[in-house]
Amino acid sequence: MEILRNLAHNYYYLVAVILFVIGMHTMLTNSNMIKKVIAMNIMDTSVFLLFVAAGYVAGGQAPIIREGLEISYINPLPGAMMLTGIVVGVSVTAYALSLIVKIYQYYGTVDTDEIAVIRGSEQ
């Protein structure tokens, strides 16, 4: 029971991990390349969510320091890091999509199974 209560209390971690698993599974098993790239983004985003959730402080304010005011702030570091992570994710996505465009020009399909069939019939 305790583990369930902990899960219910920290449900945002659970959601992030479920998203991660969905992303990873789709990325590795789906044969459509575009869906692979989408899944890659889902996976990345789940980790971003986990990071940002870990940096949240209940009742905290945005981390802008005002003189003479003693309040708690949320942790700004995960947010800053995840901005970097998002940029990295965007560039990987752009590169992956450009590869898919090139592969589509060669095969006329974005499905890895169909590409395998085409290659098999050539040999």
Next chain:
Amino acid sequence: MTWTMHLPVLIIVVLLCSAFISPLLFRWCRKASAPALLAALLGALAAAVALLVRLYRSGSFSYYLGGWAPPFGIELRADFLRVYMLLVLLGTGLWIFLFALRNLKYELKKEVLGWYYALYALLMASMAGMALTGDLFNLFVFMEICAIASCALISIKETRDCLEASFKYLILSAMGTGCYLLAVALIYMVTGHLNFAMVQQALPEAVALYPNNVLVAMALMVVAFGTKAALFPLHVWLPDAHASAPSPSSAILSGLVIKIYAFAMLLLFYTVIPASLLESIPVTEIVLWLATVGIILASIFAMVQEDVKKMLAYSSIAQIGYIFLGIGLSNRTALVGALYHLLNHSIMKAMLFMAAGVIIHAAGVRSLKKFHGLGRHLPLTLIAFTVGGASMIGLPGTGGLIGKWLLALGALETGRPFFVLVILASSLLNAFYYLPISVNAFVHPLQDGQQAFKPVPRLMLFSLAVGIAAVIFFGIASRPVVEFLEQAVQFLGP
């Protein structure tokens, strides 16, 4: 000598800047673009040597980027181990680039050469960053730069095989970095730090409070670095990627890129994870057995390959297994052996891929069955291939022997003679697939239907000669390097 403290960041910045400058130079002043990158690589190598001199004078030190000390800032560490890796990276990188200067003209379209130089510099910068960084998140950023740059070095050849291989590589390496980032998130949640030293201090307490977080993070790290460095069951992307790439790319990908991930894993295991935690869970044991299976199975796969570059790629999976074997044995001698093998393998595998590149260019053959009689027409190339093969097997007088010898000694010291048998068996398997190639090439006459040989540029032959000399040098004069490495792993746990 205060300026030398800026050297760690200068190495990365010089290479990063030259990545941006080389395409511009290529457009405006085409002749200057390759020498400019050559100068940048030479400068970085000189800086690494200066860093080594500083280490001998005043010991290891930390550099805080922008003057911000941890926990807020990013730390670059310079110690013997990291500088060793840096010297291997930059030395081999410079040497491969010399070969690439001539070879790329035959492999790529002229217009993309500038972009190739940019990617090359970017790859070197990211690898230097991974070797030097002391921050978990910074390591992630460098890993992603490295992943994109190495995929692009494959797909720049724009043939169908290259595009498919690099897409596969990109997806699997995105999985690897995703796992690594999740591991970093889990560690950050329980320790509140990203700096290596601070995480190490905070982890024992965190493990007591949240054991599951740290265990999951460790598992994710093994998957992440296993995928990136092609540890056995996660190696599926490597053969296609390394075989289809242009030869200089294959040389740098097989020679350096997979090594730097193994090195990063070594750093994380021995300078971030506390030794008590590493002993309490069987993670090194898992790495050890995966490496063992990988060494044997990949050697068997390599035997049945017909394509020379595919064969070399499978051989890389077997050889990276040795480095993981050293990490898994967690014994100081074995670790020295693994690090020495890292140097040797980066030289010999790069040389073998270069030799394959020369053969593909000059004779126009890729299939190992057509190698008969090539030795008389391309003597230096096939001698390089033979020396590389001999070093893979571990014949005396080559660098390969010393690494394997130290690994075997380490296995005996930990009381596990079984792994000596593994090393012996794999050397035998290596002999089965490397020796026949050389014998066929030198003994048999040329096959019918062999086209006329194209001339080989002198610079390509020169780089092969440098490789032969280096393999034999590190096989004979191993003493100073091994002593240096023993000093470098002093601070590590075991």
